[in-house]
Amino acid sequence: MDFGIWLGVFVLLSVWPSVRCSDLPRGAIETVCRDRYLLVTTQLSFAGNKPRFEAVDADGVHPITKQYGSECGYMFSILPLPGHAELRASYFSCHTDNQDDEVFTFSFNLITIDANRVEATYSVTATCSLPLPWSPREVSCEENYMEVSVRGEVSGLPGTKADDWTAALAHSSATSTWQVMFQQEGQQLTPMSPSEARELGYVFYLTQGRLVFRSPYMPGSVMGSVTMVNGTLVEVVYPILVSRQRWVVIMVNLVVACSTDEGMYDGAGLVWQTPTLLSPLVSGLSGLESFKISMGVDGQLLDEPITAERGYSLDISDTTVQISIPFNAAGGYRKSFVMGNMYHEFYVVRLYYEHIFMDDSGVETRLRLHRPMNTPLLIQHLSIINQTVLKDRVFTVYLGNLSYDVDLVAVNLNGHKFTMLEANKSGLVITMVPQPNSTLHAYILRVPFDAVIHKLYPTEGLLEYSLDINYTLVILPQAEPYFYLASVVAQFNDVFPPVFKGVCNEKSIRFQMDHKPFDYLWEVVVGxxxxxxxxxxxxxYIMRNDSKSLTLDVPLFSVGYTYKDINLKQFRGTFEILSRALKTLEVKSSLAKACLFQTTEVIVCSTEGVMTVVSVILANPGSEPIRSSLLDSTCRPQEMDDTRVLFSFRLDTCGTRVQVYHCPTHRIRVINAIGLHEVTVRCVYPLSGLYKLFAYRRFEADSPGFVFNTWCHVSEKWRNLLLTLSTHYFSPPIIPSTSKTGVTPWRNACQLKAKLANEPLGPHQSRNTIL
Incomplete structure (x- = not known):
């Protein structure tokens, strides 16, 4: 399969501008001895440039290029992990110091280049002792070469064809040195020397106790062939090594065969297969049978419990062995890409396969195979899980299925952008967590409901919190940006504005509201x-507010009341309290409580410019209700009894005077009087709320006027003021009666008020007194 720039063997022959030797960073390069090879892994940063290895021995330095690696037993690859590369060196590789096929010493130079195009050279050495005894015959199928070794004392293998012996004898009579003949179907064997075979890329050599043959993969070459075995392509090279020592002819069959199946992606995972018996290896051999089959990844075999836990499957039939590895199973790697702001990735598994054959004499043949497999480029969908718990009042959003090379760098929440640092400083919480049972990771975002959340009331009683998220992710190491959008909603049912209950009292109205969890969404208003x-x-007002309820007592004649149906017996007073949305100020609920109150003395100033007055006339000596009138004597009471009168009149009639005060409050004062005794009533309207002032005989205001003072029965504030002023106008001063019915002292107060009405005015005062 084609791994492009991410996997595979490569050649690096560039001439670099400068070179320096460096100390090996701790942990940056690791060496591990495996069954039949040394594994060298690097975690150095390559700054976008590929590193390279050199083999070092007594003869000098040997660059490991693509071709040289396949001929000499080296496999070098760049893994999908950023800055991660590895080298596998066969125990029989060309420049390895071999001591009795038991101890193997390696020496390499690792060369990298930094961002300033300066080379750094790191020395790597390792020694491995054979962890597992050699089998009589071993075949290794690497990614870029095939290798077979047999015991050195083997003079020939059982089952070699008679024609092979005949050809070998004919050519061996001419020389006592080793000769090589490559057998191919339908072709005559042609001998050549090992050095001639070496020029074609084939390597033969003898160690202390084993005969080794290595061949690069060369499908379609004249010395090799590709054949179909049980539906699987198999590459075969069939060399016969022949030597005549005096009267003895030594013939060694070094056939090597490897499955070239690259695996396939079936939508659920990667599938690879090989023939159960590789016929080129076993053909003609007496009683050779499959003995044991094992699988693993990254050059290590796994036992059955681990493969089962990871979801791997190994299916063995009489004809084929099939291995299946699920997508994203542990032991594989994922690599991410961005294409058109679409998140793509592929999944890579470095399969390791071992097959042991046994003949009827107990002679073992062991086959080992390394095979990288990868999926095609897949559009990968991230997973969004809304983990919000409503009672916590915090959005909790899980963004998962992220590969190791994807980082979150910023979030945009309802149009507000935060980097990771800014988010944590703003009370938001972003946490990276590993994803269970995989190499993936995830991010958990926590956003309180009172942060940047949108609130919506789509229907009555339903409250929705919504959060639009734009994640900014980068693909490493190139920091390629990727944007991912998500939206989450939290809904609350039975969410209603605060509800008040109203109760009528003798001289007030009481409102009560029980608190509910979502009261903070609304505000209570009066007007x-x-x-x-x-x-x-x-x-x-008298307000009491605790954790359970809010109680509001509104005394009669407080600001906010409206009055209707006024007569000498009773009148209707109404007070309204509202609930409105905190942000939109839209009124969501209201309670206008109307109560009947007993009429004593009343002055009402309506928004239509009508004043209604109920007063006790007999409080003034010699006054008779039937003889009372307004300044305009034709304006008589609408109702009266033995002691009281009721007047109701428009503010542009009956001699009423209107004056605009040029003080900072810009108020309008409306003044009227009844009778010969000074009885002054005033209504005050804010100028800002006055729409029309007797235009076309109309008066309109946005709220009722309020009483400035009433008759001679004035408030405590007025009493104190009059007592202070009386020392200037009266001798002796006015002394108010302590009796509730005493009015005599306040007759002088009325006189004082009348006198004040005729005093010169200050620069910001105005009056209109009617006597």
Whole structure:
């Protein structure tokens, strides 16, 4: 299979501008002795340039190129892990010091280049002792070469064809040195010397106790062939090594055969197969049978419990062996790409396979195979899981299925962008976590509901919190950006605005609201003003608020009341309290509580410019209700009894005077009076809320006016003011009666008020007094 720039053997022959020797960084290069080879792995940063290895021996330095590696027993590859490369060197590789086929010493130079195009050379040495005794015959199928070794004392293998012996004898009579003949179907054997075979890429040599043959993969070459065995392509090289020593002819069959199946992706995982019996290896051999088959990854065999845990399967039939490895199973690697802002990746497994054959004499043939397999480029979909627990009031979002080479660098939440550092400083939490039972990782994002969350009420009683997320990810090592969008919603049912209950009292209305978890979404208002402790204290409301409920007592005649159906017996007072959305200010619920109150003395200033007055006339000596009137004597009471009168009149009638005050509050004062005794009533309207002032005989305001003072029965504030001023106008001063019915002292107060009405005005005062 084609691994492009990510896997495979490569040649590096460039001439670099400068070279320096470096100390080996600790842990950057590791060496491990395996059954039949040395594994060298590197974690050095290559800065986008491929490293290279050189074999070192007594004869000098030998660059390990693609061709040289396949001929001399070296396999070098770049893995999909960033900055990770590995070299596998056969125990029989060309420049290895071999001591009795038991101890093997290796020496290499690893050469890298940094961002400044300066080479660094690291020396790597290792010694391996044979961990497993040699089998009589061993075949190794590497990625870039095939190798077979047999015991050195073997003079020939049983089952060699008679024609092979005849050809060998004919050619061996001419020389006593070793000759090589490559057998091919339908062709005559042609002898050549080992050096001539070496020029073709084939290597023969004899160790202390073994005869070794190595061949690069060369499909279609004149010395090798590719054949189909049980549906699988198999590459075969069939050399016969012949030597005549006096009257003895030594003939060694060094046939080597390897499955070339590259595996396939079936949508669920990678599948690889090989013939159960490789007929080129076993043909003609007496009683050779399959003895044991094992599988693993990365050059290590795995026992059955581990393969089962990872989901691997090994299916053996009479004709084929099939191995299946699920996508993303442990032991493989994933590599990520971005194409058109689509997240792509492939999955790579470095399969390791071992097959032991046994003949009827107990002679063992051991086959080992290394085979990388990868999926095609796949569009990979990340997984988003909304793990939000509503009672925690925090969005918890899991972004998973990320490969090791993908990092999260920023998030955009409902249009607000945060880097990882900014997010954690802003009260958001982003945590990277490993994904269970895999090499993947994930990120968990936690966003409190009171942060950048959108709130929506799609239907009555339903509250939705929504979060739009734009993840900024980068693919390492090239820092290629990738953007991933996700949206999550949290819903709450039975979410309603606060509900008040109203109760009528003798001189007030009481409102009560039980607290609920979502009260913070609304604000309670009176008119346009938010109900706060300051507003309540300013207006004389009595408010009590604890963890369970809110209680508000609103005394009669407080700001916010409206009055209707006023007569001498009773009137209707209404007070409204509202709930509105905190952000949109949309009114969601309201309660206008109307109560009947007993009429004593009342002054009401309506938004339509109508003043309604109920007063006790007999409080003034000599006054008679039937003779009372407004300044315009034709304006008589609408109702009266023995002591009280009720007037209701428009503010542009009955002699009413209107004056605009040029003080900072820009108020309008409407003044009227009844009778010969000074009885002054005033209505005050804020100028900002006045829409029309008697235009076309119409008066309109956005709120009722409020009473400035009423008759001679004034408030405590007015009493204190009058007492202070009386020392200037009266001798002796006015002394108010302690009796609730005493009115005599306050007659002087009325006189004082009348006198004040005729005093010169200050620069920001105005009045209109009607007597």
């Amino acid at each position: 346009p003003h938010i109900l706060t402790t300051n507003l309540a204290a300013k207006r004389g």
